[in-house]
Amino acid sequence: MSRVFNDEPHVSDAVKRRVREAADALNYHPNVFAQSLVRRRSHLIGLVYEKPSASYVVELQMGVLDALLGERYRLIVIPVRSVHDNAHDVVGLLRAAALDGVVLAPPASDHPVILAQLAAAGIRFARVAPLRQLELGASTIIDDVAGARAVAAHLLALGHRDIGIVKGDPGHAASDARLSGYGQAFRAAGCEMRLDWIETGNFTLEGGTEAGARLLDRADRPTAILAQNDEMAVGVMMAARERGLSLPDDLSVAGFDDSEVSRIVWPRLTTVRQPVFDMAVAATEMLVAELEGRPGARHSHHDNQLLIRDSTVAPRSAGPGGA
Amino acid sequence: MSRVFNDEPHVSDAVKRRVREAADALNYHPNVFAQSLVRRRSHLIGLVYEKPSASYVVELQMGVLDALLGERYRLIVIPVRSVHDNAHDVVGLLRAAALDGVVLAPPASDHPVILAQLAAAGIRFARVAPLRQLELGASTIIDDVAGARAVAAHLLALGHRDIGIVKGDPGHAASDARLSGYGQAFRAAGCEMRLDWIETGNFTLEGGTEAGARLLDRADRPTAILAQNDEMAVGVMMAARERGLSLPDDLSVAGFDDSEVSRIVWPRLTTVRQPVFDMAVAATEMLVAELEGRPGARHSHHDNQLLIRDSTVAPRSAGPGGA
DNA sequence: AAGATTGCTGACATCGTTGTCCATCGGGGA
DNA sequence: TCCCCGATGGACAACGATGTCAGCAATCTT
Numbered sequence: 001m002s003r004v005f006n007d008e009p010h011v012s013d014a015v016k017r018r019v020r021e022a023a024d025a026l027n028y029h030p031n032v033f034a035q036s037l038v039r040r041r042s043h044l045i046g047l048v049y050e051k052p053s054a055s056y057v058v059e060l061q062m063g064v065l066d067a068l069l070g071e072r073y074r075l076i077v078i079p080v081r082s083v084h085d086n087a088h089d090v091v092g093l094l095r096a097a098a099l100d101g102v103v104l105a106p107p108a109s110d111h112p113v114i115l116a117q118l119a120a121a122g123i124r125f126a127r128v129a130p131l132r133q134l135e136l137g138a139s140t141i142i143d144d145v146a147g148a149r150a151v152a153a154h155l156l157a158l159g160h161r162d163i164g165i166v167k168g169d170p171g172h173a174a175s176d177a178r179l180s181g182y183g184q185a186f187r188a189a190g191c192e193m194r195l196d197w198i199e200t201g202n203f204t205l206e207g208g209t210e211a212g213a214r215l216l217d218r219a220d221r222p223t224a225i226l227a228q229n230d231e232m233a234v235g236v237m238m239a240a241r242e243r244g245l246s247l248p249d250d251l252s253v254a255g256f257d258d259s260e261v262s263r264i265v266w267p268r269l270t271t272v273r274q275p276v277f278d279m280a281v282a283a284t285e286m287l288v289a290e291l292e293g294r295p296g297a298r299h300s301h302h303d304n305q306l307l308i309r310d311s312t313v314a315p316r317s318a319g320p321g322g323a
Numbered sequence: 324m325s326r327v328f329n330d331e332p333h334v335s336d337a338v339k340r341r342v343r344e345a346a347d348a349l350n351y352h353p354n355v356f357a358q359s360l361v362r363r364r365s366h367l368i369g370l371v372y373e374k375p376s377a378s379y380v381v382e383l384q385m386g387v388l389d390a391l392l393g394e395r396y397r398l399i400v401i402p403v404r405s406v407h408d409n410a411h412d413v414v415g416l417l418r419a420a421a422l423d424g425v426v427l428a429p430p431a432s433d434h435p436v437i438l439a440q441l442a443a444a445g446i447r448f449a450r451v452a453p454l455r456q457l458e459l460g461a462s463t464i465i466d467d468v469a470g471a472r473a474v475a476a477h478l479l480a481l482g483h484r485d486i487g488i489v490k491g492d493p494g495h496a497a498s499d500a501r502l503s504g505y506g507q508a509f510r511a512a513g514c515e516m517r518l519d520w521i522e523t524g525n526f527t528l529e530g531g532t533e534a535g536a537r538l539l540d541r542a543d544r545p546t547a548i549l550a551q552n553d554e555m556a557v558g559v560m561m562a563a564r565e566r567g568l569s570l571p572d573d574l575s576v577a578g579f580d581d582s583e584v585s586r587i588v589w590p591r592l593t594t595v596r597q598p599v600f601d602m603a604v605a606a607t608e609m610l611v612a613e614l615e616g617r618p619g620a621r622h623s624h625h626d627n628q629l630l631i632r633d634s635t636v637a638p639r640s641a642g643p644g645g646a
Numbered sequence: 647a648a649g650a651t652t653g654c655t656g657a658c659a660t661c662g663t664t665g666t667c668c669a670t671c672g673g674g675g676a
Numbered sequence: 677t678c679c680c681c682g683a684t685g686g687a688c689a690a691c692g693a694t695g696t697c698a699g700c701a702a703t704c705t706t
Contacts, residue, residue, distance in 0.1 A: 032421035033365070034662035037356035038691050044399075054583065058377045065402055074399050074420055076367075079388055097397055098355035205587070234587050241589065260377065264528070264557055266564065266589050357692035361661050 042098045045287065046076045048090065049105040050083050052169075052203050053231040055259035056276060060105055060128070063280025071288050073100070083108045084171050091117035099123060101287045103280070106130070107172045109139070126287035128279050131173040138286035138298045140279040144174050147272040147304035148181025148228075149188075151254050154270070154306060155224045156189040158314045160252060164215040164222035165193075166232045168203040178228050178256065197222060201232040208235025216243055216251075223251065223315040230255035230262040230271055237265060237311070252312040267310035275302050365421045368610065369399045371413065372428040373406050375492075375526050376554040378582035379599060383428055383451070386603025394611050396423070406431045407494050414440035422446060424610045426603070429453070430495045432462070449610035451602050454496040461609035461621045463602040467497050470595040470627035471504025471551075472511075474577050477593070477629060478547045479512040481637045483575060487538040487545035488516075489555045491526040501551050501579065520545060524555040531558025539566055539574070546574065546638040553578035553585040553594055560588060560634070575635040590633035598625050 036042050047064050049057055064075055076097060080090055084107070091114060094102055101124040108114055109127035115136050118125050127139040134141065155163055165182060168175040179198070186193040199214050201207035208227055212235055215222055227233035233255030240251050247253065248267050255262055258273035282300040289296040359365050370387050372380055387398055399420060403413055407430070414437060417425055424447035431437055432450035438459050441448050450462040457464065478486055488505060491498040502521070509516040522537050524530035531550055535558055538545055550556035556578030563574050570576065571590050578585055581596035605623040612619040 029418060031360070031662045032419065033356055033360040033363075034691085035664080037354070037360050037662080037693090038664045040356075040691085042356070054378065054381045058381060061400065065400070074401075076397050076399055077384065077388070078397075095352055096355065205583075238587075260528075261584070261587055264561075264584055264588060354692050357661090358694080360663090360692080361694045363661080 036098075042100055043073050044076050044097065044099050045073045045284070046078045046094055046097060046099045046102040047105070048078045048080060048083075048094070048102055048108045050080050050107060050171075052106075052172075053205075053229060053257070053259060055231075055261060056105075056229075056257065059259070059276040060280045063277040064103055064284045066277075067281045067284035067288065073288060073291075078102075080108065082171075083111055083114070087111055087113040088117070090114055091121060091123075094118070094123055095121050100291050101125060103128065103283050103287060104130075106174055107169070110173045124287060124290055126283040126290075128276075128283050129174070131177055134299070138283065138290060140282045140286075140300045140302060142274065142279065142302045142304055144177035144304075145181040145184070147256065147274070147306070148178035149185045150181075150304075150306040151256065151270070151272050152182040152185035152226055153188065154308060155226065155252060155254060155312060156185060156191070158224075158252065158312060160224040160315050161191055162220065162222045162224070162315075163193075163197070164225040165198045166201040166208055166211040166215070166225060166227040166236060167198055168201065168228040168232070170200065172203070175228060182226060201227065201235065203229050203232060205231045205235045205238075208232025209239045210235075212236030212239035213242075216240060216245070224312070225251065225253050227253065227255050230257045230259045230269060233269055233271070233311075234261050234265050237269075248311050248313045249316065252315070254312050258307055262307075262309075265311075270309045270312040271307050273305045273307050275304070278302060359421075365423055366396050367399050367420065367422050368396045368607070369401045369417055369420060369422045369425040370428070371401045371403060371406075371417070371425055371431045373403050373430060373494075375429075375495075376528075376552060376580070376582060378554070378584060379428075379552075379580065382582070382599040383603045386600040387426055387607045389600075390604045390607035390611070396611060396614075401425075403431065405494075406434055406437070410434055410436040411440070413437055414444060414446075417441070417446055418444050423614050424448060426451060426606050426610060427453075429497055430492070433496045447610060447613050449606040449613075451599075451606050452497070454500055457622070461606065461613060463605045463609075463623045463625060465597065465602065465625045465627055467500040467627075468504040468507070470579065470597070470629070471501035471549075472508045473504075473627075473629040474579065474593070474595050475505040475508035475549055476511065477631060478549065478575060478577060478635060479508060479514070481547075481575065481635060483545075483547040483638050484514060485543065485545045485547070485638075486516075486520070487548040488521045489524040489531055489534040489538070489548060489550040489559060490521055491524065491551040491555070493523065495526070498551060505549060524550065524558065526552050526555060528554045528558045528561075531555025532562045533558075535559030535562035536565075539563060539568070547635065548574065548576050550576065550578050553580045553582045553592060556592055556594070556634075557584050557588050560592075571634050571636045572639065575638070577635050581630055585630075585632075588634075593632045593635040594630050596628045596630050598627070601625060 068075060104125055104127045106129055109130040110132050125137050127137055129142050130139050183193050199211035201211040208231060216239055225236050227236055233253050236253050237247060240247060245251050255269050255271040258271045262269035262271045279302055391398060427448055427450045429452055432453040433455050448460050450460055452465050453462050506516050522534035524534035531554060539562055548559050550559055556576050559576050560570055563570060568574050578592050578594040581594045585592035585594045602625055
């Protein structure tokens with residue numbers, strides 16, 4: 001009898017014990033499918049992401065799993081080749097998976113079609129670091145523009161003027177947000193952000209290496225490079241080493257994210273710390289709270305922080321603040 | 324009517340079309356719970372692992388997901404704090420998740436209680452890189468001993484004799500297997516593997532840093548260190564840098580796995596390539612084949628390969644082959 | 647042309663829970 | 677002592693698919 005297992009009232013202890021004994025004797029386990037069928041609950045939560053850097057995915061997943069620890073929800077991982085190419089398929093996939101809810105990582109968290117279709121399909125969602133339509137669903141919010149402004153200002157304050165930029169995947173709203181943050185810092189310092197010194201690296205190590213190579217092979221080589229995430233920054237460092245440059249003296253490199261690689265490489269990478277883990281935890285907790293009908297906040301704000309390490313120094317030809 | 328959706332024979336085209344139109348009109352989607360209930364299939368596959376290095380998990384997951392791409396199975400990730408402490412709970416967890424099958428990563432793939440209970444619970448499993456009871460279930464097999472022997476032999480051939488060892492988590496059978504491979508190489512070279520130069524690093528970066536620190540703070544400092552995975556090797560490199568040693572001249576370091584970090588660090592790390600991705604793909608394919616009733620191999624063998632890069636050179640005081 | 651055979655379709659039991667409804671039992675108040 | 681009410685436990689429909697079975701129509705055989 002189901003009342004025993006669900007700890008309902010109006011059941012005597014004697015019956016409780018008797019049922020439990022019988023269950024143990026028969027090696028009984030409740031059938032999850034039947035429960036799900038009648039309760040319309042799968043207790044499955046999806047995590048949708050598009051192959052960004054490995055460390056980002058890992059932190060994201062660890063955050064979600066951490067938040068799910070005390071709950072009876074389980075995590076299904078749903079990597080998507082290209083969110084923009086497959087927006088319709090994605091929601092079909094999610095519906096077919098019978099999820100109770102999904103955590104959306106960028107760039108899915110910013111995709112209007114996905115958001116609209118999820119709402120239409122009645123699947124609850126929580127969004128990690130969205131930049132548009134912030135009112136839709138639960139979300140964890142962070143100011144990419146401010147973080148980017150801070151790291152660019154740091155390089156400018158060191159005296160760099162010839163600064164190359166390695167942009168992330170154009171499909172991520174964060175790419176433009178960070179670029180605009182860089183731009184603000186340039187304007188504040190009274191100098192120009194040269195468009196022909198912007199290369200795209202797609203947030204991957206290889207992309208960063210290639211973008212770095214293009215920037216470093218120019219006749220007018222930059223003295224510093226701003227990469228929009230740490231993987232690409234490491235790629236830039238590899239490209240610099242291949243060209244015999246010594247780091248950080250010949251080239252300053254700054255990243256974004258504070259992912260594990262930023263602490264591993266030598267010199268240690270100057271970067272902007274993004275609390276991906278915390279954001280994943282917060283998003284998951286909001287999602288679960290909603291699914292369980294508990295009241296709670298619908299948004300959480302997170303701060304990023306400039307971490308000045310060893311990969312950024314003043315350019316050779318100029319002292320700090322000089323130009 | 325279900326016959327239309329399952330593409331069964333004996334249905335006329337007219338009815339097929341009529342049903343499809345009605346389904347579209349009503350925005351009909353089959354109920355996964357009801358299907359699962361009557362078919363006794365969840366189409367969920369679990370991946371059980373214990374927080375080893377991040378890159379290992381990522382490669383593992385990517386492999387499983389890759390193998391699942393064409394299939395209608397979905398992946399549930401099940402990280403376990405400590406397999407040895409929670410062996411009984413683990414299977415309870417898996418049963419509660421209504422999984423069709425699980426892919427077991429080390430050390431769960433070598434845990435007799437887990438294997439026995441899975442068999443008892445009727446949950447199919449595929450094992451990645453097991454070292455014991457190889458006949459149980461489907462498995463992907465690799466010769467850890469040979470890989471370890473090769474990398475140790477490489478250091479010995481370079482002329483190193485004072486070689487420290489950073490061991491992995493004692494709970495992983497691979498730790499002992501790799502140690503015994505090292506031992507074979509030492510014996511073949513006619514020298515002794517000093518037990519007091521073995522430190523444990525638990526397969527983590529931090530563990531590697533601490534173990535490296537202990538080895539490098541000795542009065543009789545080793546000229547080379549063998550780490551049982553790349554994360555620990557990087558940790559050793561960080562400890563060496565903190566002590567002002569220059570790499571690789573003052574200290575040769577070799578890792579194991581060929582994880583992404585091994586290519587990122589400077590100097591690039593000598594290591595043993597383990598095809599984790601391929602093993603995950605193979606294990607998953609075998610599992611799915613079994614679940615689908617397709618015939619197929621129950622075991623796949625994989626090779627590892629010594630990758631000599633920049634982190635290992637002859638010791639200062641001796642030429643190659645010298646002693 | 648009538649019976650046999652095959653193709654197609656609708657009806658219905660089934661899977662294992664949940665939750666509602668109803669019958670029963672026991673105790674306390676009138 | 678009788679009645680009423682709350683506590684308790686059993687019976688049963690519902691969830692939404694699947695798959696079997698039986699019935700009917702159409703075609704083939706003789």
